[in-house]
Amino acid sequence: MSGDLVNLLADLKEEEVLALLKKKLAAGEDPYKILDETSAGMAIVGKRFAAGEYFLPELVYSGEVLKQVNAILKPKLSQGNKETKKIGKVVIGTVAGDIHDIGLNIVEFMLDVNGFEVTNLGVDVPIEKFVEAVRKTKTPVLGLSGFLTPAFDAMKETVEALEKAGLRKNLKIMIGGGQMDDEVRKYAKADAYGKDAMAAVSLSKQWYGVK
Numbered sequence: 001m002s003g004d005l006v007n008l009l010a011d012l013k014e015e016e017v018l019a020l021l022k023k024k025l026a027a028g029e030d031p032y033k034i035l036d037e038t039s040a041g042m043a044i045v046g047k048r049f050a051a052g053e054y055f056l057p058e059l060v061y062s063g064e065v066l067k068q069v070n071a072i073l074k075p076k077l078s079q080g081n082k083e084t085k086k087i088g089k090v091v092i093g094t095v096a097g098d099i100h101d102i103g104l105n106i107v108e109f110m111l112d113v114n115g116f117e118v119t120n121l122g123v124d125v126p127i128e129k130f131v132e133a134v135r136k137t138k139t140p141v142l143g144l145s146g147f148l149t150p151a152f153d154a155m156k157e158t159v160e161a162l163e164k165a166g167l168r169k170n171l172k173i174m175i176g177g178g179q180m181d182d183e184v185r186k187y188a189k190a191d192a193y194g195k196d197a198m199a200a201v202s203l204s205k206q207w208y209g210v211k
């Protein structure tokens with residue numbers, strides 16, 4: 001077996017990726033470090049796609065490989081971390097026009113194992129559906145995920161719609177996903193940007209006032 005996880009994933013070497021992953025876990029490597037490596041590998045896939053070296057089939061395939069990786073990683077990430085008493089609700093979803101959900105599902109999983117009651121609205125969520133979910137669940141925390149540039153506007157419009165509906169005052173909104181950063185956070189008028197699933201957990205805990 002040659003290469004590291006980042007490059008094997010970037011090169012879409014499915015079998016070698018899975019074999020190395022299992023080896024790393026068996027050797028007791030930190031699953032969070034492995035999670036970071038998979039993100040780095042996917043970032044290279046994205047760059048190759050943008051550069052015209054990879055095409056849509058490779059993008060789809062990378063998503064499939066990553067799903068398998070995550071299925072193996074998940075039980076390790078939750079070990080010793082199963083909260084029984086729930087802290088509170090968090091509603092999450094990928095904004096309208098965007099169908100990326102691998103990051104979103106990791107966020108859901110990490111929030112869940114860290115004691116939150118998560119409502120995952122899925123992908124390409126229409127603005128009204130976010131508004132309806134916030135109204136119905138009375139959640140104080142909303143997470144918007146997005147991986148595409150057009151998601152900037154979808155996020156902004158979602159926040160505006162929540163404002164118009166009178167639901168913004170008692171609501172903390174975090175954003176995250178591939179192309180998001182603090183500039184987008186400002187543009188969308190959200191409360192925070194989180195770079196990964198653990199940031200989603202930290203922000204939610206902070207807003208619920210728990211350590």
Ligand code: B12
Nearest residue numbers: 039046099100101102103143145148149176177178194197
């Ligand atoms: C896999 C992939 C796909 C898969 C998605 C499969 C799936 N079920 O999600 C498929 C093939 C479907 C796909 C489709 C497309 N994709 Co795509 N895709 C990717 C790729 C390679 C990886 C994304 C991914 O899953 N990464 C893995 C996750 C785990 O990584 P992560 O970001 O570290 O996740 C963490 C954080 O983001 C954070 N997080 C996520 N959400 C949230 C939310 C909150 C609240 C918080 C706090 C944190 C948080 O937590 C996560 C876990 O730690 C990216 C490249 C990239 N670097 O992002 C392109 C990329 C996002 N795709 C891109 C494009 C262009 C497309 C298409 C338009 C291609 C096309 N021509 O059809 C379509 C879009 C369709 C649509 N309407 O959405 C572009 C976007 C460019 C842009 N600026 O808009 C990218 C950047 C590739 C590129 N460089 O060109 N894609």
